[in-house]
Amino acid sequence: MNIGAAAASSGVTAKMIRHYEAIGLLRPAERRANSYRDYGERDIHELRFIWRARRLGFSIPEIGELLALWRDRGRPSREVKRIAEVHISDLQSRVAEMQAMANTLRELVATCHGDDRPDCPILDDLALDRGALS
Amino acid sequence: MNIGAAAASSGVTAKMIRHYEAIGLLRPAERRANSYRDYGERDIHELRFIWRARRLGFSIPEIGELLALWRDRGRPSREVKRIAEVHISDLQSRVAEMQAMANTLRELVATCHGDDRPDCPILDDLALDRGALS
DNA sequence: ATACACCTTCCCATCATGGGAAGGTCAAGC
DNA sequence: GCTTGACCTTCCCATGATGGGAAGGTGTAT
Numbered sequence: 001m002n003i004g005a006a007a008a009s010s011g012v013t014a015k016m017i018r019h020y021e022a023i024g025l026l027r028p029a030e031r032r033a034n035s036y037r038d039y040g041e042r043d044i045h046e047l048r049f050i051w052r053a054r055r056l057g058f059s060i061p062e063i064g065e066l067l068a069l070w071r072d073r074g075r076p077s078r079e080v081k082r083i084a085e086v087h088i089s090d091l092q093s094r095v096a097e098m099q100a101m102a103n104t105l106r107e108l109v110a111t112c113h114g115d116d117r118p119d120c121p122i123l124d125d126l127a128l129d130r131g132a133l134s
Numbered sequence: 135m136n137i138g139a140a141a142a143s144s145g146v147t148a149k150m151i152r153h154y155e156a157i158g159l160l161r162p163a164e165r166r167a168n169s170y171r172d173y174g175e176r177d178i179h180e181l182r183f184i185w186r187a188r189r190l191g192f193s194i195p196e197i198g199e200l201l202a203l204w205r206d207r208g209r210p211s212r213e214v215k216r217i218a219e220v221h222i223s224d225l226q227s228r229v230a231e232m233q234a235m236a237n238t239l240r241e242l243v244a245t246c247h248g249d250d251r252p253d254c255p256i257l258d259d260l261a262l263d264r265g266a267l268s
Numbered sequence: 269a270t271a272c273a274c275c276t277t278c279c280c281a282t283c284a285t286g287g288g289a290a291g292g293t294c295a296a297g298c
Numbered sequence: 299g300c301t302t303g304a305c306c307t308t309c310c311c312a313t314g315a316t317g318g319g320a321a322g323g324t325g326t327a328t
Contacts, residue, residue: 004274014275015317023314034324036275045261052260057235060314070257080256081248084239091236095229101191102225105218114215122214123204126183126190138305148306149286168293170306194284 003029006039010047017047025050025064058087137163140173144181151181159184159198192221 007014017037020026026046029037039047049070053063065083069075108122141148151171154160160180163171173181183204187197199217203209242256 002275013316016315018277019316034275036324049260052262054315055235056239056260057232066257066260069254070261074252075254076250077246077252077254077256078248078250080254081243081246084243084246084256088236088239088243091232091239095232095236098191098225098229098232101189102222102229105190105222105225109215109218109222112211112215112218114212116210116212118208118211120203120209120211120214122211122218123200126186126200127179127204128186136306147285150284152308153285168306170293188284 001039001044003037003039006037006044006047010044011051012047020050020060023060025060025067056087057091062087135173135178137171137173140171140178140181144178145185146181154184154194157194159194159201190221191225196221 001009003014003017006012007017010017012020017026017029021028026043029039029043032038046067049067050063053066058066062083066080069080069083105122108125111121113119135143137148137151140146141151144151146154151160151163155162160177163173163177166172180201183201184197187200192200196217200214203214203217239256242259245255247253
C-alpha cells in the first residue's frame with residue numbers, strides 16, 4: 001500500500017505521515033525496491049489510532065505515550081487513564097479561559113450601540129488605563 | 135523611555151514589541167541618538183491596548199483592525215462591534231469543539247478501571263476499526 | 269511514446285513567542 | 299579612567315502541526 005492509499009484510508013495526509021515518521025512517532029515504513037514507502041494493515045491501524053487521538057485533541061507527545069501503551073499488551077490501564085485525565089483537565093482550563101474571554105466580550109458588545117456613532121465601550125475598555133498589570 | 139521600561143509598564147515583552155513593529159502592527163518607534171527605541175505615553179497606551187486585546191484572544195490581524203479604529207476618532211462603533219461579534223463566535227465554536235472532546239474523554243475515562251489490568255476502553259476506542267472517515 | 273498520477277527529498281511558510289549570540293551603550297562604583 | 303553589569307541593537311534559530319511547492323524519479327494506461 002502506497003503512502004497515498006494509506007493516507008486515504010487512515011485520514012492522515014501523506015504529508016503528515018512522513019512528518020510523524022520523521023519525528024519518530026511512527027517507526028520508519030518499509031520501503032519497496034523503488035524506495036516507495038509500503039504500508040500494511042497494522043500501519044493503517046496505527047495511523048487511524050493517531051488520527052482519532054488528534055481529533056480528541058491529544059498532543060503529539062501524548063499520542064506517543066498512548067501509542068507505546070497501546071503496543072504494549074500488558075500495560076496497566078492506570079497509565080492510560082492518567083494521561084486521559086491530564087488531557088481532560090488541560091481541555092477544561094482552556095475552555096474556562098476562552099469562556100471568560102467570550103463573556104467579557106459579550107458584556108462589552110451588549111453595551112455598544114453598533115451604529116454610526118464613534119463612542120464604543122469595547123475600545124474604551126481596551127484603552128482603559130488600569131495600570132501595567134491589571 | 136527605553137524598550138525595557140515600555141515592556142515593564144505595558145505588559146508586552148521587549149521581544150514582542152520589536153516583533154509588532156517588524157510586522158507593521160506598530161509604527162516604527164522613535165530612535166534616540168544611540169539608536170535605542172524611545173517610547174512616550176501614547177506608545178505605552180497603544181501597547182497596553184494590544185496587551186489587553188491579546189488577553190481577550192484577538193488575533194494580530196484583528197488587533198490591527200481594532201487599533202486602526204481606535205486611532206480613528208470618527209469611526210462608527212458598528213465596525214468595532216462587528217469584529218468583536220465575529221471573535222465571540224470564533225471563541226464559541228472552539229469552546230464547543232473542546233467540550234465535545236472533553237465529554238468523549240470523560241465517558242471513556244469513566245469506564246476505564248485505571249488499575250493494573252491491561253484492558254482499557256480508552257485505547258479500545260482509539261483503536262476501533264470504524265472505517266476511514268468515521 | 270507520451271501523458272498523467274504518484275512517489276521521493278528538501279526547503280520554506282505559517283503564528284506568536286522565546287532563546288541566544290555578537291556587538292554597542294550607559295551608569296555606578298572604585 | 300577603567301571595570302562591571304545591565305541594558306540596548308540586529309540577526310538567526312526553535313517551537314508545533316500543518317501545508318505549499320520545487321526538482322526529480324517511477325508506474326501505468328493509452
